[in-house]
Amino acid sequence: MYIKNRVRELRTANKLTQEELASKVNVTRQTIAAIEKQDYAPSLLLGLLICRVFKVEMGELFWLGGENDDE
Amino acid sequence: MMTNRAGLMIALNFLALVCVGWFSTALYLGNESFAAFVFGETEEFFLSLPLTPLVVMLIIAVVSYFLLKKFSGRKVSFKATLLPPEFSEQDEREKEITARACRNAYVSLTYAVPAVIIILAFEPVFNRLIPASALWILLLIPIVQFSSYYFTIRKYAG
Incomplete structure (x- = not known):
C-alpha cells in the first residue's frame, strides 16, 4: 500500500510552480517533485499544509493506493 | 542537489583527512625520534612538521564554509559549521534521507571497524613499506563510512 495524491493536478489548476508551492509550505x-511523482509520502503536517494551500x-x-486500487 | 552537495562535501572532507594523515605521519616520525631520545637510545631528536597540509586544511575549511552558505541559501549558523557539511536537512524529506544514510553509515562501520583492526594487526609488515602505516590504515574507516553515506543519498535523493 502507498499514498497516492493529486498534488500535481491541483498545483497546475492553481497556476503554481513547484517552486512557489514549495515556498508556501516551507520545503524544497x-x-x-518527489511527492508529485509518488516517490515520497509527506508527513501529516506537510499534507495538511498542502491541503490548506489548495483549500x-x-x-x-x-x-491510499494499493494492488486492488484502479484509480 | 542533495546528492551533489553530499558528493562535493565528502570529497573535501576526505581531502582534509588525507592532510591530517600527512601531518600526523610527520608527527609520528618525530615522536619515534623523541621516544628514542627519552629512553636514551639517541642523544638528540628531530621533529619536522610540514606546513602544506595545514594550509590545505585551512583552504578546505574556507571553501566548505562558502559551499555550505551557497547550498543552504541563507546565513550559516555556528551550530551548522560544527555539523558534517554533507548533512542536508532543509525539510522533512531531506531529514528522512539523511537519517537513512546515517543509519547505513553506522551499520557499515559495524563491519569496517573489526576489519580495520585485523588489518592493523599486519602493521609491522606494512610499516616496512609505508612509514606510520597505521595512520593510513585508519583512513579506511571514513572511506567506508563516506561511501555508505553517499550511495544512500544517491539512491533516495536521485
Missing part, C-alpha cells in the same frame, strides 16, 4: 522544490480536505488530495 525537490520534495514537491481542499485531506481525502480529496491524498488517498
